[in-house]
Amino acid sequence: MKIVGAVFADFVESNLGGPSHLRTELAGQTILARTLRRLLQVEGLAGRCLFVRERDRAAAEEALQNAGLTGQVDLVPEDPGDRSRRELVRAARKWCLESWRGNPLGLSWFDEFIDPHTVARALDHYRCDGVFCFDGHQPVLDPAIATAMLTHLGEHQDACKIVFTQAPPGLAGVILRREAIEDLLKLAIPFGLLLAYRPEIAQPDPIIHPSCCPVAPVLTHIAARLTGDTRRSLELLELAIREVGEQASAEDLRRWLALPGRDRAGPLPVEVELELTTDDPLPETTLRPRGDRVPRRQLADLAALERLTRELAQYDDRLVVLGGHGDPLRHPQFADVLRLLRGSGVRGVAVTTPLTELPEEAMEAMLANRVDVLEVLLDAHSSATYAQVNNSEAHARVVANVERFERVRRERRSPWPILVCSLTRCAATIGEMEAFYDHWIKTLGSAAIRGYNDYCGALPADMLLPTSPPIREPCRRLSSRLMLLADGRIPWCSQDFGGETCLGRWTDGTLRQVWEGPALQELRAAHAAINLGALPVCQHCREWFRP
Numbered sequence: 001m002k003i004v005g006a007v008f009a010d011f012v013e014s015n016l017g018g019p020s021h022l023r024t025e026l027a028g029q030t031i032l033a034r035t036l037r038r039l040l041q042v043e044g045l046a047g048r049c050l051f052v053r054e055r056d057r058a059a060a061e062e063a064l065q066n067a068g069l070t071g072q073v074d075l076v077p078e079d080p081g082d083r084s085r086r087e088l089v090r091a092a093r094k095w096c097l098e099s100w101r102g103n104p105l106g107l108s109w110f111d112e113f114i115d116p117h118t119v120a121r122a123l124d125h126y127r128c129d130g131v132f133c134f135d136g137h138q139p140v141l142d143p144a145i146a147t148a149m150l151t152h153l154g155e156h157q158d159a160c161k162i163v164f165t166q167a168p169p170g171l172a173g174v175i176l177r178r179e180a181i182e183d184l185l186k187l188a189i190p191f192g193l194l195l196a197y198r199p200e201i202a203q204p205d206p207i208i209h210p211s212c213c214p215v216a217p218v219l220t221h222i223a224a225r226l227t228g229d230t231r232r233s234l235e236l237l238e239l240a241i242r243e244v245g246e247q248a249s250a251e252d253l254r255r256w257l258a259l260p261g262r263d264r265a266g267p268l269p270v271e272v273e274l275e276l277t278t279d280d281p282l283p284e285t286t287l288r289p290r291g292d293r294v295p296r297r298q299l300a301d302l303a304a305l306e307r308l309t310r311e312l313a314q315y316d317d318r319l320v321v322l323g324g325h326g327d328p329l330r331h332p333q334f335a336d337v338l339r340l341l342r343g344s345g346v347r348g349v350a351v352t353t354p355l356t357e358l359p360e361e362a363m364e365a366m367l368a369n370r371v372d373v374l375e376v377l378l379d380a381h382s383s384a385t386y387a388q389v390n391n392s393e394a395h396a397r398v399v400a401n402v403e404r405f406e407r408v409r410r411e412r413r414s415p416w417p418i419l420v421c422s423l424t425r426c427a428a429t430i431g432e433m434e435a436f437y438d439h440w441i442k443t444l445g446s447a448a449i450r451g452y453n454d455y456c457g458a459l460p461a462d463m464l465l466p467t468s469p470p471i472r473e474p475c476r477r478l479s480s481r482l483m484l485l486a487d488g489r490i491p492w493c494s495q496d497f498g499g500e501t502c503l504g505r506w507t508d509g510t511l512r513q514v515w516e517g518p519a520l521q522e523l524r525a526a527h528a529a530i531n532l533g534a535l536p537v538c539q540h541c542r543e544w545f546r547p
Contacts, residue, residue: 001157003046003129003132003175004045004046004131005039005042005048006048006119006122006132007134008051008052008079008118009050009136010052012056015089015135015229016090016229016316016317017087021228022137024234026228026238027242027246029067029139030063032136033066034139035134035136036067036073038139039134039141042132043143045150047074049075050074050075051078051122052076054077078125079118080118080121083115085415087416091104091370091417091418092105092107092373092418094317095372099168100165101192104445105446106193106197107190107192108191111190117185119133123178129177130153131175132175133173133176137228137229138171138173138226139170139228141170142167146173149173149213150175153175156211160177162211163211164195164206166212166219166220167215168223168224169226172215180194199438200442218254219251224257224264226253230316231316232266232315236257240257240262244256268312268512269511271319271480271482272308272320272481273481273484274324276328276334276337276486277324277326277330277486278295278325279331280354282390282392285389286459287377287389294326295498295499297486297499299486305340309344312344313345313347316345317347319347320349322337323350323375324485326486327354329358334365335365338371339369342370350372350375351366353375353377354377354390354394355376355377355405356401358404363405370417372416374405375448376402381435385428389426405419421436421440421446422447422448423450424453425449425450425451425464426463451467455495455497456537472544475493475541475544476545477493477543479524481493488507488508493537501537523535526538
C-alpha cells in the first residue's frame with residue numbers, strides 16, 4: 001500500500017487563528033525544520049512532502065533550503081487554502097487544546113489541520129492509496145509512533161479506512177486512506193465526526209476499533225499541547241528540548257511533563273469563570289444555589305475587568321467563561337463586557353445562562369463579539385421535568401429562545417456562537433437524559449451532561465449513586481482554573497458560592513500574584529498530600545475529579 005507523508009503548512013496563520021510559528025526557532029532550529037526532520041525518520045512512507053498554498057511557495061522553498069532538506073522533502077504548492085469550517089473549528093477547539101478530542105461539536109485536534117478537499121489533492125498528486133497527515137507545528141512528533149501506525153495499517157488494512165492514536169496533540173498524525181476521504185466528501189462532514197458520538201451514525205467508540213493504533217496507556221492520559229503554536233506550548237517545548245534532548249520520545253516527554261512547573265497553565269490560569277451578577281431568573285431551582293441562597297453581588301468596576309483581560313491576553317490560549325452563580329445576561333452592561341473581552345484579545349469567550357430571556361441586544365452582542373460557546377442550562381427534555389427541577393414553567397420559552405438563536409446564527413452563516421444545551425444528571429432527569437442528549441446533538445451538533453453538584457453539602461444529596469471515583473486525589477481544577485466573584489473576591493473554587501474562602505481580590509491586583517501566591521500554593525500542597533483536615537470545603541467536595 002502506497003502511503004505518502006504530507007505536512008500541511010501555512011506560513012501566515014496558525015490553525016488557531018494567530019500568527020504562524022513555522023519559522024519560530026526552538027533551541028536553534030525552526031519549528032517546521034524540526035517537524036520535517038522527524039518526518040524523515042518515519043519508516044514505511046512512499047514519499048514525503050510539504051503541502052502549502054501557492055502564496056507560500058517562496059517561503060516554503062526558503063525553509064527547505066535553510067534546513068538543508070531540499071530534495072529530501074517534496075514541495076507541493078497545491079493547497080487551495082479554502083477552509084469552509086475554519087472559524088467553526090477554531091471556536092470549538094480552543095476549549096480543549098490539550099486533548100486530541102472532546103470539545104463542542106465533537107471535533108478533534110486533527111480537524112485543526114485536516115481539510116478533506118486538500119487531502120484529496122494530495123492523494124491525486126501522488127496517485128497514492130492514502131496520506132499520512134501532519135501539521136507543520138509538530139516539532140516533537142514521535143517517529144516511532146508514526147512508524148507503528150503504518151505497521152498497524154498494514155496488519156489491519158481490510159478493517160481500516162483511517163488510523164489514529166490517542167496521543168496528545170503534537171505527538172502523532174493521522175492516516176487517511178482514499179476511501180475515507182471519499183466518504184468525508186460525499187457526506188460533507190469534518191473528519192472529527194468519524195471519531196465522535198453521533199446518534200444518527202451507529203458505531204461503537206472508534207477507540208475500540210482497529211482504526212485506533214494503541215499507544216502506551218500512560219500517554220493517553222497526558223493533557224498537554226506539544227505543537228509550538230501557542231505561547232505556552234512554545235515555552236514548554238523550548239524547555240523540554242533543552243532539558244530532555246533533541247530526540248526526545250513521547251515517553252521522555254511524558255516523564256518530563258510530570259515534573260513541577262511543566263503544566264499547561266504556567267503563570268496564569270488556563271480558564272477563568274467570571275461572575276457578573278448573582279441575579280437569576282430561576283431563584284428556586286433545585287440544581288444550583290440561586291436566589292436567597294446566594295449573597296447579592298454585581299460587577300461594577302469595568303476598569304478592573306479591563307486590566308484583568310489584558311493580563312490574560314498576554315497568553316494566546318486563555319479562556320473566560322461568563323457564568324458564576326447568576327445569569328450573566330441580566331447584567332446591565334453585558335454587551336460592554338463582551339466588547340471589552342474581545343477588544344483585549346482574550347482567546348476564548350463563553351457564556352453560561354438558563355436563557356429564559358433572550359433580549360435582542362444580548363443576542364446581537366454575542367454574535368457581534370464572537371462568543372465561542374453559549375451553554376444553555378436547559379436541564380430537562382419536558383416541561384414537567386423542567387418545572388420539577390427548576391420550579392418554573394419556562395421550558396417552552398427556553399427551547400424557543402434556543403431555536404430562535406440558532407435560526408439567526410444559521411441565517412447569518414455565523415460560526416459563533418456554538419450553542420450547547422446541558423442537562424444535570426440527577427434522579428429527576430435520568431429518565432430523559434438519553435433522549436435529551438440525542439435530540440440536541442442532532443439539532444445543534446452539541447449537548448452536554450453535567451453531574452449533580454451538591455456544593456459540598458449545601459444542596460440535598462441526590463438519590464443516584466455519585467459519579468466521583470472511590471479514591472480521593474488532588475483537585476484537578478486547582479492547576480488550571482479560577483473562579484472570580486462579582487464583588488472582586490477570588491474563592492478557592494466555584495463550590496464556595498457564598499465567598500467564604502478568599503485567595504485575594506482580582507479587582508485590586510494582578511491575577512498572577514494570586515495564581516503564584518502563597519495561599520494557592522498552600523492549598524495545592526495540601527491537596528497533593530491529601531491533607532484536607534483543615535479544609536472543610538474540600539473535605540465535602542464531590543467535584544475534585546472534574547477537569
